[in-house]
Amino acid sequence: MRIMILLFISILLIQCSSKKYSETDFYSEAALKSERAKFFDKSINQTITESLSHPLNDSTEQKYMSAFWAMELIQYKNGFTDSVISSCFDNLNERSTEFQRSLLELVYTLYQNKFSYQVEAFVKETNNPKLFAMCADYLKRSGYDVNNMLEEFLENNTLLVDHPIMIMLKHSLSNDLITLPPVEDLFGNSFEQKLVIFSIQRSNRDYPGLLIIRKPDGKFLRDESGKIFSIPQLARAITDLPGYITNGNTPEGILSIRGIDFSKNVFIGPSPNLQLVLPYEVSPQKYFHNELTDTVWNKDFYSNLLPDSWKNYLPIYEAYYAGKAERNEIIAHGTTIDPGFYFGSSYFPFTPSLGCLTTKELWSLETGKIVESDQIKLMNTFNDAGADNGYFVVVNIDDQHKPITFNEIENLILNAER
Secondary structure, eight states: OHHHHHHHHHHHHHHHHTOOOOGGGOBOGGGSHHHHHHHHHHIIIIIIIIHHTSOOSTTTHHHHHHHHHHHHHHTOOOHHHHHHHHHHTTTGGGSOHHHHHHHHHHHHHHOTTTTHHHHHHHHTTOOOHHHHHHHHHHHHHTTOOOHHHHHHHHHHOGGGTTOHHHHHHHHHHOOOOOOOOOHHHHHTOOGGGOOEEEEEEESSTTSOEEEEEEOTTSOBOBOTTSOBOOEEEBOOBSSOOOTTSTTOSOOSEEEEEEEEEOOOOTTTOSSOEEEEEOBTTBOHHHHHTSOOOOOSOOHHHHHTTSOGGGTTOGGGGHHHHHHHTTOOOOEEEOOOSOGGGGTTSTTTTSOOBSSSEEOOEEEOTTTOBEEEEHHHHHHHHHHHTTOSOEEEEEEEEEOOSSOOOHHHHHHHHHHHHO
């Protein structure tokens, strides 16, 4: 009897692992033309305009933050919002940390250079490492030399010298030239003989990268014609903040795959998504899919996953430090966000996220059904690989201003397989 039960469970697991998703299985009311129009009007008239019409105080901070998020999402600003945002800097040091972070995120997203003077004044008031880093990066983009600001900040906050955000900020501000290690070494690395998904990106996240999948045996997944499977993938946040900051771009480095799930978030949509976690987000045992008894994270655990040529390459540790700085909830998903918000951008018709990785997913405005979904292709291919966990490696190969193409990485893949 026990043997029969085990056999039944094995058959059930095989069926689940080989499940095929169909584009016709998924419907989103939010994708309908009428619903998108309602959402856009409500975002402007209620979430933004009405919320920002209230006087700013402790009881209205949340309304303002909701407005800030909506402005980022639909890329909206006008003379009225400009004036309100400017007034938000008055006595900003007296507002809550959450409000300060939300305002700085909005300014970073939609108001590059416009509020440099106000941000420069605020950066001298804060002792919060995350807020300081957001200010420093904003001012850096505006042409400021912020190294002296960083030095003064750390002199006044000596306990923050080894804070994960400070470590990554110092790296981003340094002028040291760091050579990219051989990508073939990363593609050919064992990763404990587990399935590995590579998302190859530019450090300039304004352009889509490319996703490929390597099986535990070291061979990359191919389609029926023998061509290596690949799909475009965007790793850009709407904010374009650094990956070690909350709601920033997907951090470079190693994330752990924790299986498949379905989101109830109306902007992510109903198609299956790939669950990912950063270091520190879960226990080492769960992250590494093994019997590690250590419950306290150690950088060596992460480093040991890397090939020797990559162990001292700081950018690949961004995911590690982002997790240590308590960043979380990064997944690989589709989208029901109206791509029209980003028409004219270099990544259109992809839609950016708040730090997740997104594939192109287009929906019928009339039926609410999927028209085209790279996410469905990804999840079906992931199921074909026969594994429900492994690692997801995000790596920047250069800073060119164009999407990653398969021709750029094909020889690197073939060399790694050899």
